[in-house]
Amino acid sequence: MNLQEIKTIVTEILTDKLGISETEINFESTMKDLGADSFDEVEIILELEHKFGISIPDDIIQEVQNIESLCIYIEKQITESKKTI
Amino acid sequence: MIINIVTDYIPDIVIPNAYFFANYGITKEEIISKSGITQRRRTKAGENTNTMAIEAVKKAFFELPFPLNEIDLIIGATYTPYDTVGTIAHAVQKQFNICNAKCFSIGSSCSSFINVIEIVDCYFANKKASKALIVVSENNSAYNDISDKTSGFLWGDGASAIFISNERCSDDDLEVLDINTTGLGHIGKSTDAVYLRPNDSGIKMPYSKNVFQYACTYMIQETEQILYKNGVPLNQLNYFIPHQANARITDFVAKKLNLQPSQVLTNIELYGNTGSASTPIVLSQNWNKFKQNDTIVISVFGGGYSSGAILLKKL
Numbered sequence: 001m002n003l004q005e006i007k008t009i010v011t012e013i014l015t016d017k018l019g020i021s022e023t024e025i026n027f028e029s030t031m032k033d034l035g036a037d038s039f040d041e042v043e044i045i046l047e048l049e050h051k052f053g054i055s056i057p058d059d060i061i062q063e064v065q066n067i068e069s070l071c072i073y074i075e076k077q078i079t080e081s082k083k084t085i
Numbered sequence: 086m087i088i089n090i091v092t093d094y095i096p097d098i099v100i101p102n103a104y105f106f107a108n109y110g111i112t113k114e115e116i117i118s119k120s121g122i123t124q125r126r127r128t129k130a131g132e133n134t135n136t137m138a139i140e141a142v143k144k145a146f147f148e149l150p151f152p153l154n155e156i157d158l159i160i161g162a163t164y165t166p167y168d169t170v171g172t173i174a175h176a177v178q179k180q181f182n183i184c185n186a187k188c189f190s191i192g193s194s195c196s197s198f199i200n201v202i203e204i205v206d207c208y209f210a211n212k213k214a215s216k217a218l219i220v221v222s223e224n225n226s227a228y229n230d231i232s233d234k235t236s237g238f239l240w241g242d243g244a245s246a247i248f249i250s251n252e253r254c255s256d257d258d259l260e261v262l263d264i265n266t267t268g269l270g271h272i273g274k275s276t277d278a279v280y281l282r283p284n285d286s287g288i289k290m291p292y293s294k295n296v297f298q299y300a301c302t303y304m305i306q307e308t309e310q311i312l313y314k315n316g317v318p319l320n321q322l323n324y325f326i327p328h329q330a331n332a333r334i335t336d337f338v339a340k341k342l343n344l345q346p347s348q349v350l351t352n353i354e355l356y357g358n359t360g361s362a363s364t365p366i367v368l369s370q371n372w373n374k375f376k377q378n379d380t381i382v383i384s385v386f387g388g389g390y391s392s393g394a395i396l397l398k399k400l
Contacts, residue, residue, distance in 0.1 A: 039333045042297045058294045
């Protein structure tokens, strides 16, 4: 799965969870910028874990700078999980 | 193993969300948005973990499945004890003069109820006991730092008494079809996420997001596994009782399990997080709703961490 495909899925999850339109999503934004509270962030992480079949620590949201970085992190995790298999 | 009757005791004093706005500036909208809680109950002067457990037992007096003096096992569960030496189980044994019972209390925070059921199952299987009384009681208000803006508004007080035997006693019985518990001290923030330490200003939850994440993950997993193991499809499950930690957690778990609102039994809106007593209180409050052959799953997650589930069937 390439970065663009990951971004498409992340966009779907963010629009569904936060009730915003695709056009409102700027990948330079943080989830908080998009209106997520702390539990929304966790729920989004859980959705991402389920969708991509990877494990994401809850504190990753503090570590990544924005949604772009989160997508890159997911891409890396997917690649590493394939190596493990 | 049969659950013959479950009762509950909820203290009278209501603490509405307005209390937290008046004293700490937290709006009711903020509390509802973070937790779904509109009010919680707390003990009055003279009430404590033990007295609530005793009151819960008294509520069963008119429908006792077996005489109290036939009880041969009393187990208590709480993380908010009135006395850490003479435990809640001993207080009940003393109050009702139950002479021939083994007696002890355990603690595995909010998952304790399922842990106790599993222990009773082992005692029954080894023929060490045949009639058990479980008392689960939380006096969070005695420990809670109510000024803690992160979690001070979450907690409520309450207790439940559960009578269990290895045989049917009435048409109201619930059969325990399966039980599972899982220790999770090795994952996430575990022992640092929620804690209650002596001389350390009450219950603290510095890693609520970590708790949220693992509570959702494991309550879903425990539920799916126990249903799969017992050949019960999710769409045939009649009722689901999640640990009443936070309505955001129960809503998320129910959604991921594709459950309808009518399948999910809760009381957190009115009673807050009553810890290990939360699920048996919900079970008690919905006891008359269950019909023959109904299946019920109780799924819990506790600080520390630990998780568990139980599958019940109305006989």
